[in-house]
Amino acid sequence: MSGNRSQRTRRSRRWIPAALLLLSLAACAGPQGKREIPRSGDVSRPTNLYDLMLSVQETPAYRETGAKACIRQAKAGNVLKEFLPVIAAMLDAPPEKAGKTFCRALVEAAVAGDFSEADIRAMYLARQQRDFRTFGRFLRALLVANERLGAQQAAATPSLTGSAGLRN
């Protein structure tokens, strides 16, 4: 009996991190106790990802600057750290492009409104309000935005069999 129980407990311990890995991702929500997103006023030096998303949403012209700031932090290992592989795999990005892909999708989602201002503020408060649904919407918004960017890139790339003369 105790052997079975021990075996079950061990198996349970294997399941817990697997099933809750997704939930742990939601820990990127803001710190407890603060209701307002701290703003730096400088998109090239945002206080956090929420500040960054709000800045590019308010001023889409900051899109490139914001993306670069995010990529810089991702390269330094300051963005989502161990959870970036989950998001990179979800976005079908190779590991070496994980940060870049995530940041471009993040900025696109904010600028295009896949993730609204209300969503960004809700995401910031998600942890203290146990709002996991907003986190699910955030993942969805990233995926949708990334697919749109991929389609735009594909459309902008000239086809080798197009009218450029290579057929002749």
Place this chain on the structure above:
Amino acid sequence: MGQRNLRSTAVALALWSCSITAAASAEQIAEATFDDKMLALIAAVDSGSIETGDAVTQCVGNFAAESKTEKLRDVIAGFLGVPREAAFETGCGAVIRLLDTGEFSADDLRQLIEGKNARSKAVLSGQLLRALYFKHEAGA
């Protein structure tokens, strides 16, 4: 982004992960049963010994019987854009169809549950999310 803010985010992340695990440990025995049921279901779908509809029903039943999966219900509802009441049925339906069509292998799903390499499981989690999204969108 400020170092202090990043440090507090990292601490919050670690604390939160620990609190989830601690809360889960109180129900480890019940969860082991859930674990066994899910692995058996994956094996049954993989061997073709269960009808798709029955597999979805069983999968939904397994999740619904677990109180801790309520958070996961919310994540799935938000991710797939469905009401939370329909989250398990939608998610289970997509997973079973992925297994049926071989778009996501039973071995990968088992690895996600039983694997010991955190990085491999992180990648598999991301791949499963992606596959779930597209399967759901294709069937919606």
